[in-house]
Amino acid sequence: MRVINGATIFDNKDNVATAGISLPAGTEFRLDGRVFSILQPIASGHKIALFDIEAGQDILKYGEVMGRSTAPIKAGEHVHVHNVESLRGRGDLCIR
Amino acid sequence: MIKGYMRPDGQVGIRNYVLIIPSVVCATHVCERISSNVQGSTYLQNQYGCGQLGEDLEQTTRTLIGLGKNPNVGGVLVVGLGCELIRPEKLAKEIALSGKPVEMLIIQGAGGTSASIEQGTALARLLQEKISNIKPQPVPVSQLVLGLECGGSDTTSGQASNPALGKAADMLLSTGGSVILTEVPEMIGAEQVLVRRTANTEIAQKLMETIVDYEKKALAEGCDFRGTQPTPGNIEGGLTTIEEKSLGCVYKAGTGIIEDVIKYGEPLRVRGLTVMNAPGHDVQSMIGMLASGAQVIVFTTGRGSPTGVPIAPVIKITGNRETYSKMKENIDVFVGGLVLGETTLEEEGQKVYQSIVAAANGDLTSSERLGHREFGIWRIATTI
Numbered sequence: 001m002r003v004i005n006g007a008t009i010f011d012n013k014d015n016v017a018t019a020g021i022s023l024p025a026g027t028e029f030r031l032d033g034r035v036f037s038i039l040q041p042i043a044s045g046h047k048i049a050l051f052d053i054e055a056g057q058d059i060l061k062y063g064e065v066m067g068r069s070t071a072p073i074k075a076g077e078h079v080h081v082h083n084v085e086s087l088r089g090r091g092d093l094c095i096r
Numbered sequence: 097m098i099k100g101y102m103r104p105d106g107q108v109g110i111r112n113y114v115l116i117i118p119s120v121v122c123a124t125h126v127c128e129r130i131s132s133n134v135q136g137s138t139y140l141q142n143q144y145g146c147g148q149l150g151e152d153l154e155q156t157t158r159t160l161i162g163l164g165k166n167p168n169v170g171g172v173l174v175v176g177l178g179c180e181l182i183r184p185e186k187l188a189k190e191i192a193l194s195g196k197p198v199e200m201l202i203i204q205g206a207g208g209t210s211a212s213i214e215q216g217t218a219l220a221r222l223l224q225e226k227i228s229n230i231k232p233q234p235v236p237v238s239q240l241v242l243g244l245e246c247g248g249s250d251t252t253s254g255q256a257s258n259p260a261l262g263k264a265a266d267m268l269l270s271t272g273g274s275v276i277l278t279e280v281p282e283m284i285g286a287e288q289v290l291v292r293r294t295a296n297t298e299i300a301q302k303l304m305e306t307i308v309d310y311e312k313k314a315l316a317e318g319c320d321f322r323g324t325q326p327t328p329g330n331i332e333g334g335l336t337t338i339e340e341k342s343l344g345c346v347y348k349a350g351t352g353i354i355e356d357v358i359k360y361g362e363p364l365r366v367r368g369l370t371v372m373n374a375p376g377h378d379v380q381s382m383i384g385m386l387a388s389g390a391q392v393i394v395f396t397t398g399r400g401s402p403t404g405v406p407i408a409p410v411i412k413i414t415g416n417r418e419t420y421s422k423m424k425e426n427i428d429v430f431v432g433g434l435v436l437g438e439t440t441l442e443e444e445g446q447k448v449y450q451s452i453v454a455a456a457n458g459d460l461t462s463s464e465r466l467g468h469r470e471f472g473i474w475r476i477a478t479t480i
Binding site: 010045 | 250251252254255259285286289322331333334335336337338339340343344347434435436437441
């Protein structure tokens with residue numbers, strides 16, 4: 001678990017970070033040698049994409065799949081109900 | 097090492113209560129009056145015990161017995177009315193199997209309210225005398241059973257308080273201690289993560305059945321979890337999917353392997369991490385964990401919660417700076433440094449772990465100091 005630029009990345013596999021404070025648009029995000037800007041104001045508790053994400057791709061948080069993108073998402077973009085769908089119903093079909 | 101009260105059945109308590117148990121709601125007021133007369137006693141505000149059916153009746157009975165057998169309880173007075181469905185003699189007999197001193201009083205036999213208060217007070221005082229000789233001894237911290245709870249959650253729960261508790265839970269498990277995870281509706285959406293962490297396929301199957309059954313029952317009563325979670329308030333706060341919400345919730349259980357799945361209030365069977373079936377309802381789930389044998393509870397809260405339980409310390413932790421400042425008297429540990437990376441998970445986990453050890457050694461939590469003794473049992477059928 002690490003906090004970068006006011007946002008928490010819970011697991012190294014995550015492709016989103018969760019803001020711990022309000023992050024204004026334009027806030028610079030530096031992650032492992034890459035730099036990108038926050039594209040919209042992000043309220044505390046909300047998520048930003050750490051990478052460009054294609055439509056239909058898994059959203060990973062806590063190292064686990066928390067949903068699937070419904071549209072292409074750019075690094076720095078707000079990730080929420082407008083571009084992510086729940087995989088509701090799938091989880092209960094798995095037994096290892 | 098911690099200091100614990102050795103019980104005849106080998107369990108270790110971190111408090112030494114005389115517990116006054118009404119077998120039915122009709123006896124509850126008398127129990128409250130008796131308890132107010134006897135220092136070191138407490139009572140259960142039992143609203144049930146009659147007009148119950150089948151498995152629901154069995155569950156309430158099992159819970160009352162489990163609470164009497166909890167190692168934080170040194171002695172028990174069971175007070176019954178005389179005609180209730182839950183037999184006070186049964187409660188007394190089962191609890192007495194633990195070897196601790198048990199007395200019983202029947203209101204219809206004693207001659208009504210005042211006589212029962214008088215006789216009950218005398219009996220409770222006798223119990224108090226008996227157990228006041230028990231002094232705490234050094235015992236390994238592995239004797240602890242920690243109950244995990246979350247309530248009044250907000251985004252700081254997933255960002256700070258649940259991760260910190262998860263770390264502390266892992267620390268306790270590594271000493272050989274035990275942890276109970278419950279609030280099954282809050283696992284819906286994270287079940288695939290949890291079943292991967294089970295000790296074997298039998299436990300995985302049992303866990304999945306428990307979660308699926310819960311969801312089915314709710315659906316049958318018109319509640320579509322997957323369709324209504326996260327709530328509008330959650331969404332406003334940043335939670336996008338039920339999976340995300342539940343993953344943040346089960347984070348408080350750390351990384352331990354789930355060794356067993358038990359029914360509500362059923363006695364713990366194994367060491368390590370156990371999942372107990374219970375609702376997300378704060379009070380009902382905490383009471384269930386106590387009936388299963390938890391001596392201490394850590395409760396993560398975002399928006400703030402004052403609730404406690406009658407027979408155990410409830411340690412409140414929050415990662416929400418505003419809550420910590422507004423409801424300071426109700427919060428025991430602030431872990432909000434995690435939100436902006438001012439502190440590390442290791443540091444905050446240690447802090448939570450140390451608060452568990454401190455409570456075990458006799459430090460009162462805010463819920464205890466403020467006298468919060470909330471009580472409720474999970475009902476699973478109608479009342480007749």
